[in-house]
Amino acid sequence: MKFKELQIPSEVLRAIDEAGFVDCTPIQEKALPLALSGKDVAGQAQTGTGKTATFLISLFTKLLSQQKPGDERHPRALILAPTRELVVQIEKDAQLLGKYTGFNMQAIYGGVDYMKQRDALKAGADIVIGTPGRLIDYLKQKVYSLKEVEALVIDEADRMFDMGFISDLRFILRRLPAYDKRQNMLFSATLNARVMELAYEFMNVPVKVSVTPEQMTAERVEQVLYHASRKEKFPLLLGLLRKMGMERTMIFVNTKRECEFLMDRLNANGFPAKVISGDVEQRKRMKILADFKAGELPIMIATDVASRGIHIEGVSHVINYDLPQDCEDYVHRIGRTARAGAEGMAISLADEDGAFYIEPIQEYIKQKIPVEWAEDDMFVHDYVRSKPRPPRPEDKAKGKGGRGGRDDRSRDRDKGRRGDKPKKDATVKAETPAGVGGGGNTAAPAEGASEAGGESAEKKKRRRPRKKKQPSGEGGAEASGSGTPDSND
Template identity: 45%
Template sequence: MLKKLVTKIFKKSESKDTETKTDKVESKAAEKEAPKKEAPKKEAAPRKEAAPRKEQNPNNDNAKSQDSKPRNSQDSKARKPQHEKKSPSHTESHKPEPKVVEKFEGEIDAGEFEAFNFPEILNQAITTLGFKECTPIQKESLPLTLQGKDMVGKAQTGTGKTAAFLLTAINHILNNPQQQKTKARCLVLAPTRELAIQIHKDAEDFCRYTDLNCVAIFGGMDYKKQQRAVGRSVDILVATPGRLIDFIKRGDISLRDIEILIIDEADRMLDMGFIDDVRGIVYKCPEPGKRQTLLFSATLNDKILRLVESWQKDPVTLEIEPESVVTDLVEQVFYMVIGDQKLQCLHWMIEHDNVERMLIFTNRKDESVKLYKHLALRGIKCALLSGDIAQNKRIRVLEDFRAGSLPIIVATDVAARGIHVDNISHVVNYDLPYETENYVHRIGRTGRAGETGKAVSFADEYGSYIIPELEEFIGNKIKSEMPSEEMLDYKMPAELDPAPKLDLPRVSNSK
């Protein structure tokens, strides 16, 4: 009994001592943690925090090693928001390298462009690009736009209008330098991503010997990457309406310093339903009279002219009518076919018709996928452009096509909008278009820049009805003939074995 009593008393005493020690530890920890809440900056001295953290795990043999890991983790978590708050240093860490300005070698020979008294570094770029003679739109518009006048220009694709408005903008920026370059001074609006990419490329070509920065923003690409690009100083901003609206809403772009506003292919903006977005963008810019506004369109209908009244101040209207709707440099032919004769004729052309670059049009996305698959499985190097193709892949396809490493593209009308590639030797209407204007747009991609081209259309029982309407629209009879016996007897190549893997898109809808 005595032993049991002594043991019980001893345990009670030990329990009280333990509670007292625990209270002291918790008290000390509370005292040290209290000032930590009031002054979080004391975390910068981690050694002082080590003792209480160690006491909280008295029975852990690895307390020291394990404690160091969470402490560093907590410190990094604590520092992270502080680092993010310092936006200037955060931006600088992602700031792109300064532009490398090329050096011009040789003598300036800008031909007719020298009459416009452009800065020397701009004439150097014109010389390098081989520009000597002005196109009609350049000859008529530059004397007006270089004076700062607002202008409405009616001009088709391929007339040189892009060079006309870019030379105007670059000349203005070079002649009116700013000490502190921040926000964009020139905005170019384009209806499609491909056209925006092409305009941006042309702008960079003209700015190659200057320190001017050109940036393009459009949908389908990484937002943060484009955000970083516009975060630095921008002189010329090329954008599609939808993506620019996103940047404006998020506060990543301000248009209050825009000095020149250029709206390209305004008629297509209307057709694609972008006009409300464009209207909102225009109102974010300085008011008419405090900016120069240039608008280009293939047609000047009443809707376009009504917009001009509110967007421009005393504009000059310039209409450059082509000598014909379709250039004489394009050889046009209709082949009257039935059934699989389309495929036989197409294969024969690819094999025998000296194809440098060929653009093949179908009316439906599912048909374009089917045709692309047929060609690719037979070892013909080609690519597909449809609305379901990812934007980064579309850009890569166009770059390869432009470089000549990809000879054939199968596309729909919507996907091919904005394709501006020189030296397209053949345009093939695998399906005749539903609308006459689309026929002109399609075959207008060949016979550019003084080069000859060939436009071949397959007219079957489903599409031949449009031929009389097409001929009336372009004002000429188009040669129609049966395919030669050689074409019809051509044996199409067999599918490769093993079949190559094809990256086929999921077709969201037929058009």
């Protein structure tokens, strides 16, 4: 089916032609006729198959077909997405497909100028695209109202659950007009029971549309798996980069700390790379994405924050340096390549820990990942070692090293400089007689002296001291008649 065959306004068709879109993708062919007729749609399709264009074309068509009622400042359509990167990507596509519609579109997300976004939203926007957190913040300040929203879109709904946004999502949905007073669209790579429950609760009898649900991954992605120990992963990664000449590569790692360590090693060995993670400032993240899209940055290392919704054309390779613990994340990771009908390759490295995730991933995607065994010449062992990992903040706080705390060796050195002497052991005391002048028993042999001496010392400490007897006469002689102390003292 071609876009010209559908009932799409001329303003939108003009932008579609300029973008180079001619034929509909499978999800667009199934969902667009329903959405253009005003029905609610819950769509499931592989990532990178045109879900964003589907709901944007439907939104523009609906808003152009009727005049805006009520206050001009308040939004007519709301698009919700789980991550900042996805919001930015949707806004970019909306500006491209809607540049002849005359609609004012505003992206709302955290990490950038708070007051600038607040003023822009207060001034008025027809279509608002945002993450739940900051939208709720402005909503509680009454910067805008949701009472005039005519269309709602929830993108990557399953990710909303995974990231803990479901309570925020419900907070927003309960402040919209009634479900039968607006058009609702929900799109996601996976439609599980939780997502469909949300759809039936806040949508008006949605029509479920699925495209190739039996195949989770894109058809044009070539998958391969290498087994390598933890120490062999980086030498193998270098060998693959040198052998295949990967021009635009995304490397996924599970932790932020490992991202930075891998970036240092790659840069030290002549492979320019930068990191996108939750700790990186939003403006810096946008700059890294722009450089990567422009081809100025060949390698981008990321956590799973970048595996959802980012559309970057020409990504030749995706490398799972760490296999994901969540099976769905594997699908979204490798979906960064082979987008919009292109071809790509996904390489996974499985170490001792990652091997436990292979079987669940294969069960989820319903196919076996081909395994290849790396030859000895694929490993690079003469690579440059980067600087050792810096101590983590929590280690510094506990005094395990670094400038913020002292380790055990430094404490021992300081103790030696102060001249601190070790306390005398109980065995030393046991070598001398218990009393002075002979009246007491001698100590036991050294083997049992420690326990005996320690026990008697403890008893003496607990026992109340005996009062001395008064002299019986003027001569000052003691009642015992001897000059030695009592043996019980």
